[in-house]
Amino acid sequence: MPSYKLTYFNGRGTAEIVRLVFAAAGTEYEDVRLEQDQWPELKPNTPMGQLPILEMDGTMLCQSNSIARYIAKLAGLAGKTPLDQARVDMVMDGMVDMGNKFAYEIYYEKDEDKKAEKKKDYVEKYVPQFFSSLNKLASDGGYFAGDELTLADIAFYNMTTMVNPYLEQPLSLDGFPKLQKVEDNVTSNPGIAKWLKERPETPY
Amino acid sequence: MAPKYRLIYFNLRARAEPTRLLFAAAGLQYEDVRIRRDTEWPALKPNTPMGQVPVLEVDGVTICQSNAIARYVAKETGLAGKTNLEQAQVDMLVDGMGDLRGKQAAIRKASEDKKDQCKEELAAFAPNFLRRYEELSGPHAGHLVGDSLTWADLEFYDVMAKVLMYLPGILDNLPKLAKVMDTVPANKGVADWLAKRPETPH
Numbered sequence: 409m410p411s412y413k414l415t416y417f418n419g420r421g422t423a424e425i426v427r428l429v430f431a432a433a434g435t436e437y438e439d440v441r442l443e444q445d446q447w448p449e450l451k452p453n454t455p456m457g458q459l460p461i462l463e464m465d466g467t468m469l470c471q472s473n474s475i476a477r478y479i480a481k482l483a484g485l486a487g488k489t490p491l492d493q494a495r496v497d498m499v500m501d502g503m504v505d506m507g508n509k510f511a512y513e514i515y516y517e518k519d520e521d522k523k524a525e526k527k528k529d530y531v532e533k534y535v536p537q538f539f540s541s542l543n544k545l546a547s548d549g550g551y552f553a554g555d556e557l558t559l560a561d562i563a564f565y566n567m568t569t570m571v572n573p574y575l576e577q578p579l580s581l582d583g584f585p586k587l588q589k590v591e592d593n594v595t596s597n598p599g600i601a602k603w604l605k606e607r608p609e610t611p612y
Numbered sequence: 613m614a615p616k617y618r619l620i621y622f623n624l625r626a627r628a629e630p631t632r633l634l635f636a637a638a639g640l641q642y643e644d645v646r647i648r649r650d651t652e653w654p655a656l657k658p659n660t661p662m663g664q665v666p667v668l669e670v671d672g673v674t675i676c677q678s679n680a681i682a683r684y685v686a687k688e689t690g691l692a693g694k695t696n697l698e699q700a701q702v703d704m705l706v707d708g709m710g711d712l713r714g715k716q717a718a719i720r721k722a723s724e725d726k727k728d729q730c731k732e733e734l735a736a737f738a739p740n741f742l743r744r745y746e747e748l749s750g751p752h753a754g755h756l757v758g759d760s761l762t763w764a765d766l767e768f769y770d771v772m773a774k775v776l777m778y779l780p781g782i783l784d785n786l787p788k789l790a791k792v793m794d795t796v797p798a799n800k801g802v803a804d805w806l807a808k809r810p811e812t813p814h
Contacts, residue, residue, distance in 0.1 A: 455748055456708050474703035481696055490687055491673050497680035502662050541662050
């Protein structure tokens with residue numbers, strides 16, 4: 409088996425989805441966390457000047473979702489059929505949209521009044537509508553594709569928990585019973601449960 | 613018999629065009645449905661997975677998210693990359709191109725007084741970005757990954773055709789990338805599509 413080295417900063421951020429997939433897959437990897445002052449030297453030696461990167465067998469991959477999909481595929485967590493894989497991909501992309509909307513409209517907004525208004529809109533309108541769509545896509549058993557845990561379920565859990573600390577209260581899954589099941593399936597996966605207990609506490 | 617695949621989008625290239633290029637390159641039949649935003653979209657919207665288009669209907673399943681659709685069609689057409697690693701490399705290059713696409717689209721979306729600023733941002737962003745892509749481009753000239761056409765080449769062609777409108781000389785010293793711009797339209801299916809596709813604002 410190749411040796412995997414994941415490099416990111418000391419935070420969850422865009423690397424966490426990869427770490428969660430490694431955990432669910434039970435695949436060993438080196439979890440490298442850079443200090444900010446180590447980054448300038450490495451940056452020109454990365455494919456696109458960004459982190460995370462994954463190194464294995466002399467190859468470097470970048471783009472967190474591409475890395476996550478690659479590892480998930482090898483572990484059978486990316487969807488069993490081409491259509492299931494497409495379902496996984498569309499949910500992953502939807503979660504990225506949800507995260508980006510939060511980042512660009514709220515997190516980076518400097519005007520406090522605008523920020524508060526956008527946050528209210530996000531929590532009261534956008535997320536419930538989006539979760540309603542996602543709830544329809546999930547199975548009764550709490551899986552977005554097939555009847556086993558996939559990268560899509562992990563992506564849902566990862567993004568909602570990523571956004572929650574920045575809100576007054578965690579996003580509610582009330583009225584979305586299948587999404588609650590998705591979350592339960594993710595957190596009760598043995599590899600993920602172990603990682604959630606052991607992972608470093610970080611500000612982001 | 614109706615084609616197995618039904619792609620639904622507005623009458624634009626935009627987010628559906630890479631998928632159309634994939635179908636064209638492989639000569640795979642599909643229904644290219646173009647809906648009117650004013651009269652047809654409101655009724656369709658609640659019946660889409662995430663209230664957005666494009667969507668792809670296949671075997672009673674509806675897929676949304678343009679890259680998820682394109683990746684599925686790329687796999688169906690054998691244009692996704694030949695190994696797991698190649699597929700990951702194709703994926704990462706397409707992901708990265710989203711940034712270039714965004715900077716270019718920002719020009720179009722900007723109000724008149726902001727357009728020049730957006731053009732400057734594209735001009736500042738593109739050279740470094742493309743230099744990296746030239747380095748990442750694989751050893752087989754005209755193909756970003758592996759030795760044959762992939763989704764990455766088609767995506768690159770689609771984005772760069774627009775970027776070159778603003779920065780015409782930008783690929784002059786980037787021979788591998790420039791070759792991709794030749795290789796893609798040399799594919800017969802793509803050439804036929806480029807010649808006959810509807811003219812649209814973007």
